[in-house]
Amino acid sequence: MNNFFRCQCKKIVCQIEQDTIIIKCRHCKRYIHINTNGIENIEFKLTDDVNSDESQVIKFTGK
Numbered sequence: 001m002n003n004f005f006r007c008q009c010k011k012i013v014c015q016i017e018q019d020t021i022i023i024k025c026r027h028c029k030r031y032i033h034i035n036t037n038g039i040e041n042i043e044f045k046l047t048d049d050v051n052s053d054e055s056q057v058i059k060f061t062g063k
Contacts, residue, residue, distance in 0.1 A: 003017075005042060007044070008044060016039065019035065019036045019039065020034065020036070021036065
């Protein structure tokens with residue numbers, strides 16, 4: 001099953017296929033596959049500061 005994960009602005013950020021996150025490079029159009037041992041959650045960060053607590057956790061229930 002393929003699931004498209006969208007930003008809050010409705011733009012597709014990535015495709016999630018079981019335990020793999022698929023991202024398409026917007027410049028060269030290549031696909032990047034990130035293999036995981038299971039996706040627990042996805043966070044929307046409101047800033048690019050990695051130490052910031054300003055985030056919204058999205059529970060991903062693709063399985």
